[in-house]
Amino acid sequence: MLKPVGRLLAASVLVAGAVACAPGADGGRPGGRAPSEVSTEVAKAGQVTLTVWDQEVQGGQRAQIERLNAGFQAKYPNVRIHRVARSFSDLQKTLRLALSGGDPPDVVQANQGYASMGQFVKAGMLLPLTPYDRVYGWRKRYPKALTDLNSVSPDGRSIGTGDLYGVSLNGEIVGIYVNREKLARLGIGPPRTWAEFERALAAAKGKGELPVVFGNLEKLPAMQTYGVIQDQLAGKDPVRSLIFGTGGKWTDGPNVQAARTLADWAERGYFNKDANAVKWDDTPVDFAKGQGVFMIGGNWWAADLQKKMGAKAGFMAPPPAQAGAPPTTMGGESLPFSITSKSRHPDVAAAYIDYITSPQAMDVSVETGNLPALAAPSKRPEGALTKDVAAAWAELSKGDGITPYIDYATPGLADTLGGPLQELIAGRTTPEKALEAAQRDYEEFLKGK
């Protein structure tokens, strides 16, 4: 049997050679051209089915999108929304294939960064939203820092410039969760400066408490913690230009200093032992059980912790170097909703995106326990923790204090910085060496730009 199989294999190779062209080059792509005319008359569009792929599957987010979809369909009875919901990681895996297929969904949530949105834009799979923006005014509605995150140059290699490719619903920030009960028992007030925060960590350690509950099995948590420290030591502008590739090096003084701080914290026992073995998702669970005085984490855990801890839990933006100065932290916005180039109803899709990011939608976001990207016009959050989160977001937005996630810098940074940071926490490498690894990857990526 080997011989015929071999012959078949050879034949297949020949066939492949005959039809060979570069992968991804086949099929007529519209090339992501912007439409020349925009219609906002959704009611006159006839019977339309809009296929939307989103990843809003968790409690409050699901409730939010379901209500918004129902609202849009009630407003325009001629539109039916076919919603396909997948978890974040499942969407990441399937979106690439779906977009390169012949019949992609109309609206998708494409993650920010080079590895997703950048590549989709380069491949011409997403529609530039500039003509729609002229009608709906999204750039006016959102602060520049937020629309920058959803803007990509046509070659997909520069984030923060070029056309707008998506609009997001909710805000995201990494901040510091506080176990108020423990803090009070330690006799410490809420830290108002970064130095006070570090003193609070030392004081907690001194009294036998675990200062920061930390799980870093996935590498990403250490990158977020590093990013928060980096924001305080390097400042927002150098961090932004580093991440957008417009200047600076990972091996610059303040960036190394931030890694040293992280290493010091680990060495002094501010983190739980074996943090590298603890799953990220277990961190808020442990925090709710009473481990740790502080926890560095995103607002996405707030709704859950609100339920489990009630008034015991608090949230704050990382305290600035000087008391009263505007705070800085890492964050951004939830995955943006984008229109695919092959969508047959781009006008309806744009109206949909406008509807789910309207001021009324921000009210829905608050009502369903989320953090809206823009201030909600009439609704206010109810729980103590969600109030804290909303206050921190408002303060950060006012002072323009949000820097992008550091893994936007290169597609491989999760490995080239995340891995070395794990080593740093385990005391197996130096801050300098850890950042040299990131810098090498960064330079290689910038070379291709």
Next chain:
Amino acid sequence: MSLRTPRARPPHARPPGEPRTIGWLYVLPALLVYAVFLLWPLVRGVWFSLYDWDGVSAGTWAGLSNYAETLTDPSLRAAFGHALILAVFYAIVPCLIAFVLVAIISRTRVRGLAVFRTVLFLPQVVAMVAVAVAWQWVYSADGPVNTVLRGLHRLGLPDWSRGWLGDFTFALPAVGLIGTWVEIGLAMVLFLAGVQKIPRELFEAARIDGAGPVREFLAVTLPALRRELAVALTLTTIAALRNFDLVYITTKGGPGDSTKVPAYEVYNRAFNTGEVGLACAIGVTLAVLVFAVTAAVGRLAEGRPGEAP
């Protein structure tokens, strides 16, 4: 045989048993499925591996540079090294343990053998994802392993408890031991089946000749189990080299790069970093490695074609 004399054959006939073209028709349905779902993807995979391609936009011809990167990139080379270390835990250790178990079982009458066999085989039946989640708990900070070790520490031994899956030295062996636990059952069931074919007289003869348990095992059991050993080693080695689910769930390749394996990197490069061409090159290299290793295992365990038992 007289039937095979030329005279007995009608004209244009061929000897019975000779391959006939119509045979292709019989295998056609299976062959079609095989070609569409296996050969074609394989050919496409090889083709993609020659391009720099992010999976969505047009790729550019890269020649063999993806293969060069697979072989020279330190983290990718380390991944292949880890796969070979895992092969020890997945293949060699379980076979050794299974041999000991089989030697004991074949010498003594074990009460409730069926239950024992079922329990040992159970890990093979459970989905790997469930196995991984369960072991993640076993290895966790307050899991059974660390609880026992802390208990020993209280008795005066040094404190050996640690976060096993987050430890740079022990994460890979910890993942490997999960594989050992899974594969013992497979090896043992194969060996037990083999042992049951050995005529009892052989054991009796060995005992009459005064062989002890070790001698009896080496002289009678082991030679008779050669083929089962080859099957067990092949299956377990393949399981080790293509290990993805276990690493994906327990460690995600970490800490650092210490548990990265090729199959995980295929996923990581294709879906996380958008290097589809490189991912295909890693996949093809892995397939070649699996072929080479299993061919070598077959050679080693079954002996040269002439001296097969």
